[in-house]
Amino acid sequence: MDKETILVVDDEKEIRDLIGIYLDNDGYKVIKASNGLEALNVLEKEDVDLILLDIMMPNMDGMEACMKIRQDKNMPIIMLSAKSEDMDKIMGLTTGADDYVTKPFNPLELLARVKSQLRRYTKLNVKTEKSDSIIEIGDLTIDVNSHEVRVGDREVKLTPREFDILFLLARNRGMVFSIEKIYETIWKEEFFESDNTVMVHIRKIREKLESDSRKPQYIKTVWGVGYKIEN
Missing domain, CATH: 3.40.50.2300 (Response regulator)
Incomplete structure (x- = not known):
């Protein structure tokens, strides 16, 4: 190896x-x-x-x-x-x-x-079964095998952390994740209330995915609760 x-x-x-x-x-x-x-x-x-x-x-x-x-x-x-x-x-x-x-x-x-x-x-x-490797949500396509994200015909370059967050929300469509839950799931560390890390990453993902990140089409904010991707 x-x-x-x-x-x-x-x-x-x-x-x-x-x-x-x-x-x-x-x-x-x-x-x-x-x-x-x-x-x-x-x-x-x-x-x-x-x-x-x-x-x-x-x-x-x-x-x-x-x-x-x-x-x-x-x-x-x-x-x-x-x-x-x-x-x-x-x-x-x-x-x-x-x-x-x-x-x-x-x-x-x-x-x-x-x-x-x-x-x-x-x-x-890592290669996974094809049925589990592609997630499609409207024009958004997430390919787990190739680590590629596309919106329509446009390739979107995400960092590994950004990909992790998007994949977490996409594979659990409709489920609302709190900032604390996202942080502890992705970073595998205890969350501290003053930490802005998740919000920074969500903002960057939106800027890359959306034509207007102020009106997000994919990652929705549930005020006072967290974030979700709808079905």
Whole structure:
């Protein structure tokens, strides 16, 4: 079985090396880059399964790099940052990241996040029975096998987290999911009331799916309760 490849992007060599040691010891192939430009160059030549992406870097920071990566790639991206403010977290998630880890971090916790993201990403790309692999809701088509989403003839690029949320709601059409339930189902972590993560992701999904995200056709808000996709 081929090793899964992790791209570690950080301008601090000590951090790149530390992360690299833990990933290597756990059986991953590690590629390192010191800024966003180097990371983009790596992605042109290498198949990467997950990216650990620092935010504050010279030449091209993590936010800009994440947006460029998301133009045509959907592997999981975990942002790394010394900033812990909610706005920095939201900005990272808005640009297409799937998770966010604040420095200084416990390397074992980071490793656990990496494994969780890879499991989720792999599961979504595993072949399933054809009858279960396609969900159609009006013009919206979700293909679980290929991890593709289309609205009519238009392909919609979603991050793995965004795909998870859309798939959760689509396969449970008519059921209302609270923000807490969505978070704990997708992130597998305890929800904290002040966390805006789910709302940020829902907004991004709507912006990508809808011609007018202010009048959502697919993901409906049930005020005071949560979100649903209707039959």
